[in-house]
Amino acid sequence: MKPLKIVTLGGGSGYTPELIDGFIKRHAELPVSEFWLVDIETGREKLEIVGQLAQRMVKKAGIPMTVYLTTDRQQALNDADFVTTQIRVGQLAARIQDEKIPLSYGVLGQETTGPGGFMKAQRTIPVLLEICKEMETLCPNAWLLNFTNPAGIVTEAIEKHSKIKSLGICSGANSMMMDIAKTYGVGREAIDARVMGLNHLIFADRITLHGADITADFIEKLAQGASDNKLKNIPDIGLPPEFIRALNFYPLTYLKYFYLNKEMVEHELEEQAKGGTRGECSLQIEKSLFEIYRNPALCEKPPELSSRGGAYYSDTACSIISALYNNKKEVHVVNTANRGTTPDLPDDAVIETNAVIDKQGARPLAYGRLPARIRGLIQNVKAFEELTIEAAITGNTHTALLALAAHPLVPSVAVAENILKDYLAANRDFLPQYTLING
Secondary structure, three states: OOOEEEEEEOOOOOOHHHHHHHHHHOOOOOOEEEEEEEOOHHHHHHHHHHHHHHHHHHHHHOOOOEEEEEOOHHHHHOOOOEEEEOOOOOHHHHHHHHHHHHHOOOOOOOOOOOHHHHHHHHHHHHHHHHHHHHHHHHOOOOEEEEOOOOHHHHHHHHHHHOOOEEEEOOOHHHHHHHHHHHHHOOOHHHEEEEEEEEOOEEEEEEEEEOOEEOHHHHHHHHHOOOOOOOOOOOOOOOOOHHHHHHHOOEEOHHHHHHHOHHHHHHHHHHHHHHOOOHHHHHHHHHHHHHHHHOOOOOOOOOHHHHHHOOOOHHHHHHHHHHHHHOOOOEEEEEEEEOOOOOOOOOOOOEEEEEEEEEOOEEEEOOOOOOOHHHHHHHHHHHHHHHHHHHHHHHOOHHHHHHHHHHOOOOOOHHHHHHHHHHHHHHOHHHOOOOHHHOO
16 A cells, blocks of 8 residues: 555644554554644644654554654645644634633633634634645645534635645544443444534434434433433533433534523533633643653553543544545545535535545535424524634624624624624734734
């Protein structure tokens, strides 16, 4: 097999050992010879720490892979086969602002749902489109696998404004399947389900165990509290049993932000008062992780990494890359263009759903009309996403205001206006497209 060159942008991320671990385990089917970890100058220290751990992991595994560390993005991208992105423009300090500003107005402060997702997209989309331009010259045939949140919004921006082949990847659906498997005491491979929605807004039905439909049985178990897709970064507040039965879908736990908005905001305000937002907690977790990573005797992914969230990240990423590279024609849940999958969304809108993955990319499986009980929410959030992308591209403050006002978790235009004003002021250094705030 042809040796592969993989480039990870945001290589200094605390998640990198998870990704390296995944490629080590799959080296027989993904013969990676060069693994380039790339970061910006301000992230050099973290890049060196996590990169040296990655090198020790590869050495222990005894595989013919060389891990390179660099801040020269163009050198890394040259002739790459796959590029993965896990960047965080503004780092965790910007995320903390994203959370605190809406909370000050009694609105959800979360990294990807609501105003936080809007603001992260404004900082991220211009940077990723610049990366895509470089790829068009340096590695035009490479696949871009985007893990950067908000993954669906970012992937749609790339789909609409770049020629690069790309897919958006999230571990959420895989996490749901693992939870179902745990409920029945079986391995992940025994479980399958139909998934539809948007990134961090997905619903599963037609759930099967060894090919037998268990949807009704699992929904009842879910109503009785057997499994609740307990992601570490989401407050553990359960949906009412009768609502679960009425919905008759398995919702990703992020849906609590919509269905239990009042309770979730109250919880976030309490947590902020006691110990800080999730971003502040993540900052402390990251500091602890990097102290662990510094240990020169450490040469494997530490168990403490699971506290940072992102469970099943490497399994999801590496299995999809393997399906592309090895032309496997496997079904995976990815973020990709609708292309008629459902007539209830535009064809060029990026959705998160089951798709056949081979060397040509993703071919989403036909779904049909969205049931009324989930259609309105999905369409509403998709309109918000489309406006968010337009704002990030144009830097038009009117479009930005319309995007925030369109989100179902923002209670009024006046609140949207205040949040936008505070966001633009706090993010001045990361928003060159917004010429009005830069003079």
